[in-house]
Amino acid sequence: MYFKLLFAIALLCISSVQVQASPQAQTAIKLSFNEDWQFQKSPAHATAFQPEAKAWEKVSLPHTPKLEPLLVNDQWQGIALYQKQFNAPKSWQGQRLYLRFEGAMNHTKVWLNGKAVGEHLGGYLPFSIDISAAVNYGADNQLRVALDNNDNPITGPKPLHLLDFNTYGGLYRDVNLFIKAPLHISDEMLTNLPNRGGLVISSKIDNKAKASVAVQADIRNQGSKTAQFTLKQMLEFDGKAIATTAQSYTLAANSQQVFSQNLTVKQPKLWHPTHPNLYQLQTELWQGNTLLERSSNKVGIREFAFNAKHELLINGEPYFLRGINRHQDYPHVGYATSKQADYRDAIKIKEAGFDYVRLSHYPHSPAFMDAADEVGLVLIDAVLGWQYFSPEPEFAEHVYQSCRDLLRRDRNHASVLAWECSLNETPMPEAFIDNLKAIIQAELPGAMSAGWQTQYDIYLQARQHRMQHYQTPTQPYNVSEYGDWEYYAQNAGLNQQAWADLKDDERTSRQLLGAGEKRLLQQAMNLQEAHNDNLHTPAFADGYWVMFDYNRGYANDLESSGIMSIYRQPKFSYYLFQSQRDPALTSTQYNVGPMVYIASDWQADSSPNVRVFSNADAVELWLNGKLIARQMPDNGANTDKLPHPPFTFHLPSFEAGELSAKAFIGNQLVATHRVRTPQAIHALEISLDTAGVPINSAGSDVLFVNVRLVDANGTTVPVNDKVVSFEVNGAIQVLNPDAIVTEKGVASALVRVHNGAKGVHLKASFAAENTAAPLTAELKF
Missing domain, CATH: 3.20.20.80 (Glycosidases)
Structure with missing residues (x-):
């Protein structure tokens, strides 16, 4: 087996993670293990590990073994090897140390300090390993992970050359180390019992005025003595305590038991797709005056x-x-x-x-x-x-x-x-x-x-x-x-x-x-x-x-x-x-409300039958400042059940210029959209697609940078296969391995940034046919 060959590989420089002991040594700690890994992979389709190079590559998680081209019809499969070092303070001795992998593709074996500590089959679900007995306390520890993402008849699905999607590879989700007291909330993957492990949280709606939240906590005592402890629950909404409970229990040494508690919620704020109200549940495990562990979970009360x-x-x-x-x-x-x-x-x-x-x-x-x-x-x-x-x-x-x-x-x-x-x-x-x-x-x-x-x-x-x-x-x-x-x-x-x-x-x-x-x-x-x-x-x-x-x-x-x-x-x-969504919906989390959109590029080969999508009652279409028509939604065999059918406007012929759609609910103008006949490429417009979600400030993030080729009016010129070049400075990496080309006038680069990407500078350039010097656009963040 290739796993037996792994330790024959010479160890090169391995980065070390220094971890400071918690001020309260018995309080549970969660450490991200996403940084400071070293990586090598085998040649594609290898079934035994033979590194491509002698040098290890420094990587952080999430990680993929290969940056694939846009079209992936020969996805990398083989053996991927990851390793890192971490320091385990002596204060951790006597605690329980769990290593949790959220996603590792696909057959995983794990060693710590040369000792096999775990194996897992399947690439999509988490697994946890108790490494307490294998850790060298007060010293550096070497962690090594081998992954095999070749086709596997036990996990399925089809062999990749027959599969309708790609499964990729690597340590592609988080890895965390949990340090817990001998008395702790158990890990659901390690417990491996039905309806057990960790916390099981459920809710019941009695009526509009009352609901209840049930918390089932699975507590494990790996100590040598019977433990007395207090389990506390606090339910909050918008930062205010709604319900609390605290009960004391005993648990025999080397045993595990479920403890159930209930919280009553008056006038509950229910979870629903249109108003996803969430409560915050704080679960605390206390032993005397020492807080051993705190777990925070969001709870939606719904049925x-x-x-x-x-x-x-x-x-x-x-x-x-x-x-x-x-x-x-x-x-x-x-x-x-x-x-x-x-x-x-x-x-x-x-x-x-x-x-x-x-x-x-x-x-x-x-x-x-x-x-x-x-x-x-x-x-x-x-x-x-x-x-x-x-x-x-x-x-x-x-x-x-x-x-x-x-x-x-x-x-x-x-x-x-x-x-x-x-x-x-x-x-x-x-x-x-x-x-x-x-x-x-x-x-x-x-x-x-x-x-x-x-x-x-x-x-x-x-x-x-x-x-x-x-x-x-x-x-x-x-x-x-x-x-x-x-x-x-x-x-x-x-x-x-x-x-x-x-x-x-x-x-x-x-x-x-x-x-x-x-x-x-x-x-x-x-x-x-x-x-x-x-x-x-x-x-x-x-x-x-x-x-x-x-x-x-x-x-x-x-x-x-x-x-x-x-x-x-x-x-x-x-x-x-x-356009099928309710225009009356509101949200502070995403864009919603009345909308209108002209589904046309409005150029010489565009259809004069212009389709407009809107969730309004009526739409006016204007061409070059002249009203074409004010219409109600279409009424036909393919629209009879739609909440908001499209609006189709029949123009006599194409006329270059500006189409404008105005949407009305009642007689109130609620949304507008304009398209213009595109002219020659005049400039670049560059933007970072965050979708309103801030860049990760403590680790890596991947985002799309979009460059639009626009004319003098700011209209996107919908051309394909125009090459746009990117130059970067700072903690940023362009991940596209191929030339970056436009699709409908937009060139998209996938970039990876670290720790909020402070001081990052990105420059895009395009050699336009009608300009002496390349067009450029810059983005700083």
Whole structure:
């Protein structure tokens, strides 16, 4: 085995992390282990570790083994090796030390000071290792991690050359070290028992005037004596204490027990997609006058249920979920993003008018889960699985454990509606499904299951594969995927390698941002038609495939059915969905309210039938200062169920100049949008896409820098494949490994910055045909 070869590699300079002891040595400490790693990788597809170079590369986490090109059809697979040193003060001796990995792809082995301390299979869920006995206290310690992301028949899914998405690699999520007293709140992954470990938090709504929050704390005593302790709970809202409780208990030596407490909440502020109210729960473990541990968790008080008509009730009221599927794929870095980047994705999804996300087809990051709670996105949470089943018992056991671990990680999130412990688009034995459903109930009694077979509590039906698109439902019914495959392949089955009878390119929903106005309008029409049709069914939710363009391991092109590009730039379809949201909604977290958008580039080949998306009652369209018409929304077969159908204006012909749309609710002007006929490229405009989320001030962050080619009027000139160059100074790195080119007039660079990126300077330049010197634009932050 290649793992036996790892320690034959010569040790080179290893950076050391010096950690200061806490002023209260017994108080729990959480240390980020994201910095000061050293890294090497094997040649691609190697199954034994043979380093590419003798020198180690200094890296920080999240990390990917390879910066991939925009089109990833030969993703790096092989053996990745990470190592670091840390100093363990003598004051830690007698404490319990847990090392927790949030995401490591895919087969992981861990050594500390030359001793094997842990092994884990599966790349999407966390695992914890008790390293207390292997630490050298009062000295430096060497940590080494080996990762194998080659195809694995136990974890699945398909081999990468057949897979419809990429799995990437590396230590791509956080690693933390926890130092705790012998008496402590246990780790849910180490406990590995149903409905146990850590904190289990639930809520119950009695009526509008009263609710309760139940806290189940799993306490472990690894000391040699019986421990007396006090467990305190405090629930806060907007910084004010709402409810508190404190109770004293005893726990025998070398034992573990669950202690339950309840808090009463008067006049509760409920969690809902339109108003995601969250309480702050502070859990404290005291021994005498010493605070051993404090845990802080956000709590949403809410209730999901279904009525006899299979409508979803949120806190007793029917609510239809307009939704989307998401792959967490990022250009160049794959999964190795940042908490802030994942939060920005959630903001973009919410601003697009969605209230629901299906996490396809694997567990997404804890940061995205947190963001969903905070901005109001209802989630279907999924284990890894796609078109692959193995009859080997080890495969089933791994799926079962993944289901357990998924619920243990995410059970306290208000946003989770149901658990997709299911292998998507994969025939599964009935006994296998029954076992998964039983695991869900054991881990979280009363929780709902979801899957693409009708044995589950919620039926996830993929209409785009034309499989039982509509029949009288006998259970809650969710149109889990629509709008892509059904407008692409007429055979529309599950075997995407067949690709028989493909639709003409201009008719599909797979359109890149730079595909041109006609094709982007066709994508929007496809989505409008399908979404409107979904609303004729008794489905309680639908989810378009997909939010962002993404890479597929087996394909020679990007999967381009996203309503935003892989660089998170909106297509016309983005505004179609945005127009379906209620204009009366308000939020301090994201942009919302009345909107209007002209879906046209308004140039010589533009259609004179101008489509406008708006959630207003009426829209006026003006051309060069002259009123064309004031219209109500379209009324037709493909619009009858939409909350806000588009507005189509029929102009006699194209006339260069400015189109202006004015949106009205009642007689009040609520929103405007303008487009101008683009002229010659005159300047560059550069911007940093933070989506309102501040740059990470304590670690790395990845963001998009967008450069627009604009004319003298500031109109983006929608040209493709124009090369834009970038120069940087300071703590910033451009991650694009290829030439950076425009798509519809925008060139996007993915950059990594550290610790708030103070003093960073970025300069973009473009050699325009009509200027003697290159056009430039600069960004400082």
